[in-house]
Amino acid sequence: MTRRTTALMAAAVMAAGGVPAMAAPAAVACTVSYQVTNEWNNGFGASVSIRNDGDALNGWNLTWTFPDGQRVTQGWNGNFSQTGAVVTVTNPDWARTIPAGGSAQVGFNGSKGATNRPPTDFAVNGVACTGPNKAPTVALTAPTGGSTYTLPAQIPLAATAQDDGTVAKVDFYAGDQLIATDTSAPYTGTWTSPTPGDHPITARATDDRGLVGSSAPAMVKVLAGPAVLASPSTVSVKQGQTATFDVSLATAPSQPVTVTIAGTGSADLTATPTTLTFSGTAKQTVTVRSANNGGELATATFTASAPGHSPATVTVKEIDPSTSDFNKAFLDQYNKIKDPASGYFRKFGDLLVPYHSVETLMVEAPDHGHQTTSEAFSYYLWLEASYGRVSGDWAPFKSAWASMEKFIIPAKADQPTNDSYNASKPATYAPEHPRMDRYPAVLDSSIPVGSDPIAAELKAAYGNSDIYGMHWLIDVDNTYGFGRCGDGTTAPSYINTYQRGSSESVWETIPQPSCDTFKHGGPNGFLDLFTKDASYAKQWKYTNAPDADARAVQVALLAQEWANAQGKGAQIAPEIGKAAKMGDYLRYAMFDKYFKRIGNCSSPSSCPGGTGKSSAHYLMSWYYAWGGAYDTSAGWAWRIGDGASHQGYQNPLAAHALANVPALKPLSATGQQDWATSLNRQLEMLQWLQSADGGIAGGVTNSWEGQYAAPPAGTPTFYGMYYDAHPVWRDPPSNRWFGFQVWGLERTAALYRLTGDARAKKILDKWVPWAIANTTTGTNFQIPADMEWTGAPDTWNATNPGANANLRVRVLNRNQDVGIAASLAKVLLNYAARSGHAAAKTTGEGLLTSLLAHQDSLGIATPETRADYNRFDDVYNASNGEGPYVPPGWTGKMPNGDQIGQGSSFLSMRSMFRNDPQWPKVQSYLDGGPAPTFTYHRFWAQAEIATAFALHAEIFG
Incomplete structure (x- = not known):
């Protein structure tokens, strides 16, 4: 029963009791938002907004009680008084009324002690403001993710929904198609006319005020009828040898089913x-044998069929018997990754978007497995470029670039106000902080910033002011529900997480939309x-990960070389030109964050703004x-670079390509020159950072x-900049992870192989023996995992570099990270x-052979124990600054209604993680059980493995 109906019923009783009838008093229902806008040692400022959810008010009285002894010292937009802890604000004469649905806002400054918790007992005209103040929450309970249905089918739908007010309805959607609606609990429905294919099913609850909450999607497969499944759908077999594929039934039969395997071709x-007999859905293996008779390489299609079932087909292609085992391993891995049944991609029209991982319960840099990163897109390009080299088919590479351009490079509509960018004032300074509890960071326009020296030439070269670079993170399934610019539905959607300095780990992030329209x-x-800031405006904002864009340029260089060798370079010339364009904009990563002068900066006010290229x-x-x-x-509009550079992000091969390869020459006036300088500077930095042991x-x-x-x-300094053992973040220390060693050195080693660069060789001559000494091969292979650093490099002297005798590294532990093992093999x-x-x-070949011992139906993977998953339920701890930090007084909500606050x-x-099929393992751990073990299939790692096989075939096969 709502507060409005309670008030009207009381008026009716009074009239029925013989008292002369009177007009009913105004029914009060309200929502109050309390926001601390500023805070200092012993004081703070705050705003309080009243939203009238009832009848129009003619005169209002707002009250609350401070919990920590706070006192109002100055107020505005209302008449303030305080008795003890109770504050009363009455309307000013000029703002007496608040219409139904309208709002009023008051503000004040106050005094405080050590704590400053927000009030919780707001009331207007004596009525507690406990009316609806958030969108309803809804969870889909049927169907479950991964379910398979066979036509004709009626798919049951069910959801639970809650709201502070009244849930008006729950709508069920298959993608963007409305398939059922229920207006009362329990909320159920039936999808009566499903269509064949893979469908994300979601529930959307709407309350009586029009607020909408959405559930996480559940992916279901609808088959045209009972079906036979086969995977992978493409198989390669050496002439004269054997290969295998798996066959199963999509749904369990009511009685045994015989599947016949027949070949054509x-x-x-x-x-x-x-023939195979099935009583359930367990997979059975079919072996394909190639005749050892030489001749033309053959192709055959095998159809697995059964009465009353849709058949499945597998295409088997012979490959040259002299083909290396690693070239075949590439094709096998490629076929598994691209098999739709594997789950590495979501399809949008004719384009594929890679997930970060097949599995959804995954927390590392992305905080959900079905997000994806610019890193994944760069590896998608590499996978398809390698396939083009092997097969001569460049259509998949072109499709991968088209997908990247459509889904993770913001379009004009996603960055609409770039034309207003002022290159002489690129951004307002805000300091970063080593602890999150120092945030929000205060914007300070008094701190000098430099001018942006490349904006004008980029606009002149490409005809507009838009940035051609990838944003680092998107929510592929729109799991969070931000959608595009708050629409709640568009997938994929641009999102962000990290924003608060070096101590913010993934476990402490607060997800947010890249286009913030204040809807959530x-x-x-x-x-x-x-x-x-003094006020806030709705805005869009994107962050580029230079490592990924540089890898895309690196892949374009390789693709051009391979396609030209086949006489097919013209087929991918448009994509190579776009890679050069991406590299032109990637120069923003070469500049200080606020375009300040490089070198000897020791205070924000004394470090001057740069002019020309002095900020590069x-x-x-x-x-x-x-x-x-x-x-x-x-x-x-605004733009920033970054003054912090990690060794693992350097890509001297991409710099070489953009500086020296005609097809990859940037169109801007100084782009090629900048990349030539960057090539030298990157190699200098790697030499400067090399320890006495060899690690970087x-x-x-x-x-x-x-x-x-x-x-x-x-x-120590490098061109006036300061050595940082763990740049950018500290939780965990950023250079502890061995992966950054091999990611960076792979590019250096490729540069050496392709060009013979003596500077690259000098670095590798020292690094490679150190890496080999800490690596073992075989089924139980071991590679470095975490490292510990002591000492520091000598201050850089370009004419007489130091030996870094005091800079040392020690490998703390080892593991079987399959992606990093493949990266090391590439180096x-x-x-x-x-x-x-x-x-x-x-050793490189030994690692690749070791990986082949860990194959499964989806790729190559090893189990890993996630002790860090004990942080799922951490809350902020002021003593050590760990846990998700929310400023005092700040409250908000996620699109699904999850509350954000202290x-x-x-x-x-x-x-939504509580509904994940793998969640019980984590919950058991949080309840005191053992740390859970998962076998993850990360897209980047599977692509890295495939392209490592392809590399061996290219250079040794």
């Missing part, structure tokens, strides 16, 4: 057995979690970012702690191909 390919979060969306460090920094007003009439230390920054602070005395094989280093070749945990802001 070349009789040189035969399958055994030719708090009154200012999510903006006031990160920066503090010419390295691959951790990011560049850009944004602007959502309102196209507002007229502002962390990186360098022009802005100590992200706020141009003075570093500790004696900190060793590239190096061996040019240098003839026998141990590098042997005491929020990673899980409480992501309640």
Whole structure:
């Protein structure tokens, strides 16, 4: 029963009791938003907004009780008084009324002690403001994700929904198609006319005020009828040898079913057995044998069929018997990754978008497995380029580039106000902080910033002001429900997580939309979690991961070389030109964050803004970012680079390509020159950071702690920038992970193989023996996992580099990370191909052979124990600064209604994980059980493995 109906019923009783009838009093229903807008040692400022959810008010009285002894010292837009802890605000004469659905806002400054918790007992005219104040929450309970249905089918639908007010209805959707509606609990329905295919099913609850909440999607498969399944759908077999594929039934039969295997095409390919009997859905294996008779390479199609079932087909292609085992391993891995049944991609029309992982319960840099990153797209390009080299078919490579351009490079409509960008004032300074509880960071226009020296030439070269670069993170299934610019439905959707300095781990992030229209979060969306300003405007903002864009350029270089060798370079010339364009914009990663002068910055006010290229460090920094007003009439936009550069992000091969390869020459006036400088600077930095043991230390920054602070005395420098053992983030320390060693050195080794660069060889000559000494091959292979660093490099002297005798590294532990093992193999094989280093070749091949021992139906993977999953339910701990931090007084909500505030945990802001099929393992761990073990299939890792096989075939096969 709502508050409005209660008030009207009371008036009716009074009239029925013989008292003269009177007009009913105004029914009060209200929502109050309380927001701390500023805070200092012993004081704070706040705003309080009243939304009238009842009848029109003619005169209002707002009250609340402070919980921590706060006192109002100054107020505005209302008449303030305070008795003890109770504050009363009455309307000013000029704002006496609040119409139904209208609002009023008051503000004040106050005094406080050590704590400043927000009030919770707001009331208007004596009525508690407990009316609806958030969107309804809804969870889909049927169907379950991964379910398969056979036509004719009626798919049952069910959901639970809650709201502070009344749930008016629950709609069920298959993708964007409305398939059922229920207006009362229990909320159920039936999809009576499903169509064949894979469908994301969601439930959307609408309350009596029109607020909408959406559930996480559940993917279901609808078959045209009972069906036979076969995987992979494409198989390669060496002439004269054998290969296998799996057959199963999509749904369990009511009685045994016999499946017949029949082949068409070349009789040189035969399958055994030719019949299989199924009583359930377990897979059975079919072996294909290729006749050892030489001749033309054959192709055959095998059809697995059964009465009353849709058949499945598998295409088997012979490959040359002299083809290396690793070339065949590439094709086998490629076929598994591209098989729709494997689940690595979601299809949008004719384009594929790779997931971060097949599995959904996955937390690392992305905080959900069905998000994806620019890194994944760059590996998608590499996978398809390698396939083009092997097969001569470049259509998949072109399709991968088209997908990247459509889904993760923001279109004009996604960055609409770039034309208002002022290159002489690129962005307002806000310091970064080493602890999250120092956020939101205060924007400070008094701090000098430099000018952007490349904006004008980029616009002149490409005819517009838009940025051609990937945003680093998208929500492929729109699991969070942000949609595009708050529409709640569009998938994929641009999102972001990290925003708060070096201590913010993934477990402490608060997801937010890249286009913040204030529809979700708090009154200012999510903006006031990160920066503090006098007012906030709806805006869009994107962050580029230079590592991924540089890898895309690197892949374009390789693709061009391979396609030209086949006489097919013209087929991919448009994509190669776009790679050059991407590299032109990637130069923003070469500049200090606020375009300040490079070198010897020790305070934000004394470090001057740069002019010309004086703000360029010419390295691959951790990011560049850009944004602007959502309102196209507002007229502002901004851009920033980054002064912190990690060794693992450097890509001297991409720099070489953009500086020296004609097809990849940027169109801008100084792009090619900048990349030539960058090539030299990157190789210098890697040499400067090489430890006495061989490993490459962390990186360098022009802005100590992200706020141009003075570093500790004696900190070594590189062109006036400061050595940082763990640049960018500290939880966990960024250069602890061995993966950054091999990602960076793979590019250096490829540069050496392709060009013979002596500087690259010098670095590798020292690094490779160290890596081999810490690696073992075989089924139980072991590679470095975590490292510990001591000492520091010598200050860089380009004419007489130091030996870094005091800079040391120790491998702390080892693991079986399949993706990093493949990356390490690439380093060793590239190096061996040019240098003839026998141990590098042997170890690289040994790692690839080791990986083949860990094959499964989806690819190559090993189990991993996730002890860090104990952080799912961590809340903020002020003593150590760990846990998700929400500023005092800040409250908001996620699109599904998950609340954000003090005491929020990673899980409480992501309640959809509780519905994941793998969640019980994590819950058991949180309840005191053992750490859970998962076998993950990360897209980048599977592609890295495939392309490592392809590399061996290319250079040794």
